[in-house]
Amino acid sequence: MTQEPSEYQLTTPESVASDPNAIELTRMWWSKGEPVMSIKPAFSDPRQYGHMLALAAKHMAHGYAVRHGHDERKAYNAILEGFSEVLKRNDVQTLVEKE
Numbered sequence: 001m002t003q004e005p006s007e008y009q010l011t012t013p014e015s016v017a018s019d020p021n022a023i024e025l026t027r028m029w030w031s032k033g034e035p036v037m038s039i040k041p042a043f044s045d046p047r048q049y050g051h052m053l054a055l056a057a058k059h060m061a062h063g064y065a066v067r068h069g070h071d072e073r074k075a076y077n078a079i080l081e082g083f084s085e086v087l088k089r090n091d092v093q094t095l096v097e098k099e
Contacts, residue, residue: 025052057083 016022028037043049061076086092 025049 023042024040025042026037026039028035030036041049057079058076061070061072061079064070064075065072
């Protein structure tokens, strides 16, 4: 994997690094024109993962407002539209890569 520029690198928040009970649930990349992810279904109730995705969408909308000057509410709605577009598709497949 090539090293991405430092301004795009994500760091582990200190609150997570110092929490011995923290669990990593998802890693996502954009690779070769599509999303690639590693996931761990660690919650017993799948709705908890849905809650986490909703919070991630809110935080990402804030990031678009701060970094790109987007209206935060419009960015959030655009993210939700993207969710809806994918959920309506019937051609989305889960592919498992060999380790």
